[in-house]
Amino acid sequence: MDRVDPYLIPALDGVAYGLLLFVVASGLVLSFGVAGILNLAHGTLYAIGAYVAATLSDGSWLALLLALAAGVGAATAGGAALSGMLAAVPRGDHLTQALLTFGVALAGGSLLVMAFGAENLPVRVPATVDRPVDLAGHAYAGYRLVFIVVAAALALALHAVVNRTRAGMLVRAAVDDPDMVACLGVSPARVRLGVLAASGALAGTAGVLGAPIIGPGPSTAATVLLLSLVVVVLGGLGSVGGTLLAALAVGEIQTLGVALAPTAAPFLLFAAMAAVLAARSHGLIRRWSPA
Amino acid sequence: MLRISGLNAGYGGGTVLHDVALTVEAGRIQAIVGRNGAGKTTLVHAIAGLLRPYSGTITVSDVDLAGKPAHRIARTGVGLVPQGRRVFASLTVAEHLRLALAGRHNPMWTVGRVLDLMPRLAQRLGHRGNQLSGGEQQMLALARALLTQPRLLLLDEPCEGLAGEVASRVREVIAGLAAGGMTVLIVEQQLHHAIQLADRIAVLDYGRLIADEPADGVRADPAPIEALLSIAQRR
Ligand SMILES: Nc1ncnc2c1ncn2[C@@H]1O[C@H](COP(=O)(O)OP(=O)(O)OP(=O)(O)O)[C@@H](O)[C@H]1O
Ligand SMILES: [Mg+2]
Numbered sequence: 001m002d003r004v005d006p007y008l009i010p011a012l013d014g015v016a017y018g019l020l021l022f023v024v025a026s027g028l029v030l031s032f033g034v035a036g037i038l039n040l041a042h043g044t045l046y047a048i049g050a051y052v053a054a055t056l057s058d059g060s061w062l063a064l065l066l067a068l069a070a071g072v073g074a075a076t077a078g079g080a081a082l083s084g085m086l087a088a089v090p091r092g093d094h095l096t097q098a099l100l101t102f103g104v105a106l107a108g109g110s111l112l113v114m115a116f117g118a119e120n121l122p123v124r125v126p127a128t129v130d131r132p133v134d135l136a137g138h139a140y141a142g143y144r145l146v147f148i149v150v151a152a153a154l155a156l157a158l159h160a161v162v163n164r165t166r167a168g169m170l171v172r173a174a175v176d177d178p179d180m181v182a183c184l185g186v187s188p189a190r191v192r193l194g195v196l197a198a199s200g201a202l203a204g205t206a207g208v209l210g211a212p213i214i215g216p217g218p219s220t221a222a223t224v225l226l227l228s229l230v231v232v233v234l235g236g237l238g239s240v241g242g243t244l245l246a247a248l249a250v251g252e253i254q255t256l257g258v259a260l261a262p263t264a265a266p267f268l269l270f271a272a273m274a275a276v277l278a279a280r281s282h283g284l285i286r287r288w289s290p291a
Numbered sequence: 292m293l294r295i296s297g298l299n300a301g302y303g304g305g306t307v308l309h310d311v312a313l314t315v316e317a318g319r320i321q322a323i324v325g326r327n328g329a330g331k332t333t334l335v336h337a338i339a340g341l342l343r344p345y346s347g348t349i350t351v352s353d354v355d356l357a358g359k360p361a362h363r364i365a366r367t368g369v370g371l372v373p374q375g376r377r378v379f380a381s382l383t384v385a386e387h388l389r390l391a392l393a394g395r396h397n398p399m400w401t402v403g404r405v406l407d408l409m410p411r412l413a414q415r416l417g418h419r420g421n422q423l424s425g426g427e428q429q430m431l432a433l434a435r436a437l438l439t440q441p442r443l444l445l446l447d448e449p450c451e452g453l454a455g456e457v458a459s460r461v462r463e464v465i466a467g468l469a470a471g472g473m474t475v476l477i478v479e480q481q482l483h484h485a486i487q488l489a490d491r492i493a494v495l496d497y498g499r500l501i502a503d504e505p506a507d508g509v510r511a512d513p514a515p516i517e518a519l520l521s522i523a524q525r526r
Contacts (some may be wrong), residue, residue: 070443169386174419176379180362182389183371184439256407 009138010259011252013079018251019151019157020210022244024224025231027202028156034174035195036091040090040101041082043201043225044108049207050216051112056123057211062125064208071208074200079200090187091178109221120217143212150209159240167194175237194209227254232267232281234276292317293338293472294435298347298357300337300446301498306345307333308498313462315443315491320465320475322489322506323483324520330498331478332374335447338476339371340364351443370441374448374478376432378420385416391438405434408464426457433464444468446477449485462488482520487509492521 024046030038052071054161057063082101089096096170125143128209162168174181174191206224207216216226227250235246250269257265293315301307307330315321325331336342337347340361349357353418366373379387406413409430423431429449429514430482436444446465449456466488469475479485485492486509494505494516502519509516 096454156526166389169382169390172380172381176381179361180373180379180435183339183365183373184435185362185365187362188360204518219498 005136007256007259008064008136008256009140012135012140012148013144014252014255015211015248016151017255019148019155019229020213021205021231022247023154023210024203025228025235025247026240026243027128027179027199028228028232029151029235029243030171030195030202030235031199032232034171035083035192036093036094036178036190037086037121037196038097038101039082039196040076040098040225040276041105041108042063042199042203042228043221043223044103044105044112044223045078045203045214046210046214047112047221048078049111049204050123050220051116051121051207051209053208054123054216055116055212056083057124057214058159059124059126059127059130064126066210068205072204073260075200075204075207076197077200079196079198079203080193082200083196086192086196087189092231109218112216112221113218116216118218119211120215123211124248125212135174141261146211154205155240155244155251161242230273236280292319292352293476294322294348294350295338295346298334298337298344298349300333300342300344300347302333302342306498307497308337308344311347311498311502312498313503315474317442317474318472319490320477320488322485322492323476323495324480324485324492324516325476325495326520327480329495331495332447333498334495335371335373335445335476335478337365337481339369339445341371357406361447362409365439367442368442370436370439372402372429372432372436372446374451376425376433378414378423378428378435380421381419383417383419384412384423384431387420387435387436388412391435395438395440398438400437400440402438405437405463408437409434409468426453426461428454429457429461430464433461437468441473443474443476446475448478448480451455451480458484482509482516483514488512492516 024042028039028042049071052074056067057069082104085100086097089100115247116239129142129146131140131142134144156183162171170181170191171184178188181191214220229244231246231250235242236247249272253268253272257268294309295313298311299306311334312509323331323334337344339354340363341370344357347357348355350493351367351369354367356367375430382390385496390407392398392402402445411416412428414426420428420431448522449461449465465477477488486506489506491503492506492509494501496519504516
């Protein structure tokens with residue numbers, strides 16, 4: 001017990017961090033896996049949610065709900081706008097997509113700094129959960145526990161949507177063979193709009209709820225984008241479960257890894273990524289090339 | 292029903308189909324035969340909108356479809372059963388059927404009617420696309436296309452890789468569809484299979500349509516078409 005004890009808190013932090021990355025990265029998986037779009041502005045949509053949370057939060061649940069509505073709405077609209085901008089770019093043309101969305105990310109980042117300043121903003125969580133909870137003799141941030149529960153529920157809900165609804169059916173079919181989906185009479189433009197809006201909604205949800213964990217600031221968008229790209233590479237595009245496992249692994253590397261091996265931790269993440277790429281390069285290359 | 296004229300198509304600037312012209316009357320089965328790489332799939336994809344032709348016209352019931360996107364063409368009543376079947380690996384049979392039928396009003400083809408035609412699928416409703424045998428996948432690809440309520444059905448080597456018995460069952464189903472008034476364009480590699488099924492047989496060679504004959508004549512004397520195909524093969 002004594003040898004486990006010092007690592008309980010970092011391990012739990014890793015779960016919270018991992019679930020946060022899961023919610024963001026599943027948006028990225030959706031846009032890349034279904035619509036074939038490499039969206040480098042995805043982190044910016046998270047940042048929008050986080051800034052909205054920082055601006056509106058005043059320690060009440062009502063403010064959090066308002067922030068959720070406004071932040072998710074804004075990020076969803078952002079995703080839909082990206083879909084419009086990308087309409088003219090062919091499906092397989094990842095370079096143009098990357099350049100366009102990277103440009104949007106740069107411009108969006110500057111606009112956010114203009115609007116909110118170049119400081120990292122503090123975020124207040126609802127007062128009722130803004131106190132430490134006792135966990136096996138350790139004090140642990142109450143909000144993080146709540147976040148873990150909410151994010152786990154989101155993961156379950158996402159799984160259910162993908163596997164049980166008509167939209168989810170369309171999503172899986174489009175991952176398998178987008179041409180055959182078009183041959184059923186479904187417009188690829190509509191699929192792209194729906195997917196990018198949903199992807200934005202996920203980033204916005206993560207931004208608002210995760211703002212106390214990865215807070216809004218000038219580097220937020222880049223950090224979140226980089227980590228979720230790592231999750232996508234590790235977890236692949238095949239399943240909600242794969243993304244969840246990869247996100248939890250990245251979360252633990254970033255928290256428990258730092259506690260266990262402070263000097264090696266910065267390399268661990270990319271070593272894991274390199275190992276996966278070396279072992280699975282075939283699968284990934286197939287997915288990454290235009291269908 | 293289907294009228295193609297002056298069709299040129301290919302990939303990345305290279306031309307595969309040269310000035311193809313073809314007419315298929317309503318309710319008839321038109322077969323396309325030709326060796327590997329002759330351009331049969333390219334022709335089917337150009338009609339279905341999966342490939343944008345360089346030039347030419349493709350009309351179905353006098354509506355010009357050339358260059359329209361695939362989902363528009365599908366909605367005007369063109370169904371595709373692609374080469375290699377391409378069923379959705381992660382969707383169950385039931386999900387395929389539901390997705391294909393979604394949003395259609397007063398459909399001619401319902402899930403029940405499709406399952407009556409291919410009862411094998413009814414026993415596999417909960418299986419995913421990648422859990423089916425080749426014959427079952429072919430039936431599913433056909434069912435999926437029928438549920439889009441096509442007037443013109445494009446079939447690209449539907450019996451490829453199927454055991455003899457399963458292949459004849461698939462052919463039976465296709466013949467039944469045509470008897471019910473469906474217009475069918477079917478790609479076959481084997482001339483004798485095309486003869487069994489089709490009303491007309493066209494030969495595609497190096498992207499050019501070099502023959503288009505009534506099947507009765509070919510049945511009576513297949514030698515000229517066989518000669519064309521073997522010349523094509525030897526070249
Ligand atoms: N996506 C593609 N990109 C470039 N060239 C292609 C592509 N698909 C087919 N081709 C080329 O076009 C030509 C015609 O191919 P197509 O698939 O239409 O032949 P096919 O008659 O259907 O052959 P098979 O009997 O093997 O199915 C071939 O030379 C092929 O290499
Ligand atoms: Mg072919």
